[in-house]
Amino acid sequence: MKAIVQNKYGPPDILELKEVEKPIPKDNQVLVKVHAASMNYGNLVLLKGEPFLARFAFGLLKPKYFIPGGDIAGRVEEIGTNVKQFQLGDEVFGDLSGCGWGGFAEYVSVPENALVPKPSNMSFEEAAAVPMAAVTALQSLRDKGKIQAGQKVLIYDASGGVGAFAVQIAKSFGAEVTGVCSTRNVNIVQSIGADHVIDYMKEDFTERTECYDLILAADGYQPISVYKRALSPKGTFVHVGGSGAQMFQVMVLGPCISITGRKKMSSFLQRPNQKDLVVMKELLETGKVKPVIDRGYKLSEVPKAFKYFEEGHAQGKVVITV
Structure with missing residues (x-):
């Protein structure tokens, strides 16, 4: 599969689009075919390793998560033997920042408790802008x-x-x-x-x-x-x-x-939480909340997207279509 790969800390130019091995889901995981992802401040922290204290979580000398990307939306392609919440073909969205990142890729294996069903009234791009x-x-x-x-x-x-x-x-x-x-x-x-x-x-x-x-x-x-x-x-x-x-x-x-x-x-520091993502799903489906999307990029354009995002002038969210 294709993925954006990061082997060291630095500016967006260090990111590369590469062919890597497609993940295999563990017993409590689902394999998600990623349709869209989005950027957050945490992506910049992981990219640059700044502030330095963040490296105690992300890797002191180099990133321990070599595929960045936290927010995703996509479709379930495989399920582990212990998975109970999802079935093949389910449309889902979630935040991977608490379980290894990896969203800027064509596929990612995700613990089922990091995902919830995608809001029925939203596209993959809109859903990916939320978590x-x-x-x-x-x-x-x-x-x-x-x-x-x-x-x-x-x-x-x-x-x-x-x-x-x-x-x-x-x-x-x-x-x-x-x-x-x-x-x-x-x-x-x-x-x-x-x-x-x-x-x-x-x-x-x-x-x-x-x-x-x-x-x-x-x-x-x-x-x-x-x-x-x-x-x-x-x-x-x-x-x-x-x-x-x-x-x-x-x-x-x-x-x-x-x-x-x-x-x-x-x-305050956010903590990924499936229950709270369900709350957001309900707010989205009732129309009380809607994502504001500034612009979109292709997976191959992730370095370009990072450069725009770090300027700090985005009006809402920056979305990656995979």
Whole structure:
């Protein structure tokens, strides 16, 4: 089969399209013929081995996962002897980041608990755009942010992969949502249901008198003191992605702020979860959430896709058609 192969850490140019051995599913695995995959921030971490601490999980000197790619959608071609949830021909989607990656390939063997049935109203490309980013948004809002109906919620980088899902998920919980984005993304954020949109190129949200019960920074760079001022007296700030300096501040100063006051500030790391992916499937099938796709690439164009993705200007998700 054809696959994108990575034998060392580095820029997108190190990736190669090669012929490799087709995997054989183990007893608890299914073999999926991959129709589409998508990119997330975790793909960049695995590609570059940065931040360095990530290498303790991905391989200290070189990647231990030589085929990148986390989110996939495809069709079941073989099943292991112990598989009970799926049958041949089932259309599925899932997140492979917790079970060895390998999505940028024509086939991948996957534990059955990493997959759920593909939403019936979506294409493979649309389904592949969902798992990691959507579950990150769901878990950060629901589990870390303790979101409640009627709360005022601000999503920073509301047009990105996680942010676009966060806007829609927050609305599904009954929150009043404000999205922060650049000028060219205002229409997108409005179209996915944000009640208010702040164009950060024209206005600094921190200069408003408005306070928020929950702030989700999907890709922020300001000092956390800025977000603290924008929180309501018992508000919560959740850092999902952004600059290294902001992440360091949240990890070091966040616990102190949370202990000494009523405002809570913390970071969040997504955990692949079949149950939460089922929740997303239901939201997708009822039309409460839809993926925002920026552009698509072929499997052979994955290095090109990485170069575009790492520029940080994608409007939603970047999808690979396999």
